[in-house]
Amino acid sequence: MNTTPKTIALVGNPNTGKSTLFNTLTGLRQKIGNYPGITVERKTGSFTFEGTKYSIIDLPGAYSLNFKKIDERIAYETLIGTFEYEATPDLVLIVVDASNLDRNLYLATQVMDLNLPTILVLNMEDVAKERGITVNTEQLSEELGVPVVSISAKSAKSADVVKQAIHNFDAPSPQPLFWQPSLALRKAVTHVIDRWLKPHTQVPEKAYYIEALRLISENEIKDGYYKFDQIEIGKQIIEEGREILEKSNENSTAAEVLQRYNFIGDCTQPSTIKTKNGERTLTDKIDAVVTHRIFGPIIFTLILLFMFQTIFTWAEPFMDLIDLLFITTGEWLSATLPPGMLSDLLVNGVVAGLGGVIVFLPQIVFLFFFIYVLEGTGYMARAAFVMDGFMTKVGLHGRSVAPLISGFACAIPGIMATRTIENWRDRIITIMVLPFMACSARLPVYALMIAAFIPVKRVLGIFTLQGITFFALYIFGIVTALVAAFVMKRFFPPGERTPFIMELPSYKMPTWSVVFHNVFDRGRIFVTEAGKIIIAISIILWFLASFPKVDMTEFNNQAESTNVENATANIETAASYQLKHSYAGKFGQMIEPAIRPLGFDWKIGISLLTSFAAREVMVGTLNTIYSIEAADDDDISTLKEKLKNDINPVTGKPVYTIATAISLMIFFALAMQCVSTIAIVRRETNSWKWPLAMFSYMTALAYICSLIAFQIGSRL
C-alpha cells in the first residue's frame, strides 16, 4: 500500500472557476498560508475517495508558463519540480473555461508540453451555456490526447465526477510538441536543447521544451532561477535558433504562440458548437453602462460610497459590542484577581491589547465581504478599468482606488485589500501611502484638538471654522498620499515588468462558498498573524507605562503639600503620578528637547509613545496625565478645558497655542503611529523591510511638516 497521498495540482487561467472547484473538492479541509519570503498564498487541501487519500494544491492562476509575475512563476516551478517548497505533482488538473476555450487552452498546451500525467477539466459554467457554446468532450479529448471531463464547478455533483476521473486515471502523459509545430520551430527547439540547455544549464529535463521555446520567442536568458554557465554561448545558440526560423520566413518571436493558437483553433472548431455567435451578451449590455466614460466613474463612486457607509454603520454595533466585552472582561478580571502586577498585566496589557486587535475585525469582515462579492461578480476589473487613467497619472493603479478609500475607515483592511493589485510595485506603493488616508482612529484626536483650539467661527454663513478644519485634515491626507505615490514612483526600481493586460471576465453571480471562505481567511489571518505582533507590542507599551513602580508615600506627601499650598491647583491622581514617573514618562521627558521645536512638551511626548498602540489611545493618555479620573474616553470636555488652561511653568504662557494644536494635528495626520498597521504590512509584504521603511519615512515627514507648521504658526 502506498501511504503517501498522491499530489494533485490545479492549474488554470484566472477566472476559470478553479478556486470554486478547489472548494467543492476539498470542502473545509483546506489550508491557506504564505510561502516563506514571498507574498504568494499557498492553498492546499485534501480529500479521500474510495479509501485513497489525495492532497491537492491550488496553484496561482496563470495565463502562461512563460511567467511574468511571481505567482505565475510559482505555478511553473511547482510543475517542473524546481520549487523548493512543493513536491512535483503526480497528476495535473488543467481547469479550462468553456466560454473562453481558445485562450484557456493556450496554457493547457504549454502544461501538456511538460510530459506530466494530465486531465483536462472543462468548466461549463452557465456563461458558456448562455452564449450557446457546447463542447464535445470526446472529440476534444481525442484531438488533445488527454482525458477530458466536463463539469459545472459550482454543483456538488462535479466534485464526484472529478474525483472519479482522478481515481480511475490511467492515461499516458501527453508528448511534448504534440501541437504540431512547424519543422523549422522543431529544429530550432532541438538546437537550443542540445547545444545549450542540456550541456550548460541545470534546467530539469521536463522543462526542456517549454524553456527552449521561451528562449526562442523572448530572446532573453532570465537570470536567477536556474543555474547556467557561459551565458555567451547561450546567447549565441538562441540567436542561431531564431535564425533557423527567420530563414524559413517565420517570425521568431511569434512563431510558437501562433502555431499553438492555430493548433487550438483546429481542435476547438469541430468540437465546439456556437449557436449565438456575435450576439450581444448580457455582459456587453452591462458594460455599456458600467464602463461608460461618464456613468462609469459615477457608478463606481456611488458603489464605494454605499460600501463605505455600510461598513461604518454595520460594523459599529459589533465594534461597540466587542469594546464592551473586553471592558467588562477587564473589569471582571480586576475585580476577581487580587490586585497587583499580574492583574494589571492581564487587564491593561493582555486584555486591552487583545481588545485593540479584535475591535478591527467587524470592519475587516464587512470590507472583504464587499470586495469579494464585487470581485466575484467581475465588477472589480471594471472599476480598475474606469479608474486606471486617473490613477496612473499619480503613479498608482486602477485597482488602488478601493483599498485607498477603505483606508478612511482603517488602514488595515485597506492594506489587506491591495492583494488585488497584481503588479508588485504598484501594490507596494499603494500600501506605503495608504496610512495617510485619515482613518477613524485619528478622529478622536482631531476632535479633541479642534474642539479645544479652533475657534467657533462662521465662515461664508453656513460653514464653521471647525468643520472646515476637519475637512482640511481629510483633504490633507488624500493629497499627501497622492503626492507621496507620485514621488515614490520615481524612486522605486521598476522591478519585474508586468504588462497591464487585464481580463474583464464575464459577469456572473459570485460563488458564495468562495466569498465566505475568503472573508473567513482574511479575518483569521488578521487575528492570528497580525494579532501576535500587536499583543506583544501592547504588552511592551503597558510595561513602559507601568514601570518602574513608584513609591506611593512620596506621592501622598506631595499631594498633601500641594493641597495645603494651593487649593486651586490640579489634584494629581495616583495614576497620573505613576505614569509621569514610568519609563514612558521618562521617555517623554527625554524626547522633549527633540519635540519642543514642534511645540510639544513632555506630556505630548508620552502620548506620542502610547498612541503607538493605537492613535485614539492618545486621548486616554492625556486624560491620565491630566488626572481626569474615570473619564469616559469619548467625553472630551474636561480634558479640553485642562489643555486650554495648562501653563508652561518656565514661560508662564499657555502650553497649547493654536500653532501647537495645528502642529499636533499635522503630526497625527502624517506619522505612522499604529502598531496594527505595522503588523499587517509585515504580514502582507512578508518582510520587516517595508514596515520599517514606512515607519521611518512617515514619522520623518510628520516631524518636518509639524516643525515647519509650528515655527511659522508661532511667529504669526
Place this chain on the structure above:
Amino acid sequence: MSLKLSDIKKPTRVKVTSINGEDAVRILEMGITPGIELEVLRLAPLGFPIEIKVRGYMLSLRESEANSIEIE
C-alpha cells in the same frame, strides 16, 4: 504608414497585422495574434485604457500595449 491600435479613438473592428515591443510575447499569448480580428468596445474616461474583445473575451489594454499592436 502603419496604423496602431492606440490610434483608434472610437469603437470599431480591426485586423491585427503584427505585434512589437517589450510586451510582444504576453500580448500574443493573450490571443492577440497576427491575422486575428478584434473589436474595440470602448475607451476609459481619459482615453486609456481601452476595452477590446478578442477570441470571444474582453481585455483591457493600456496605451503602451495598444501602441505595440499594428492593425489595418
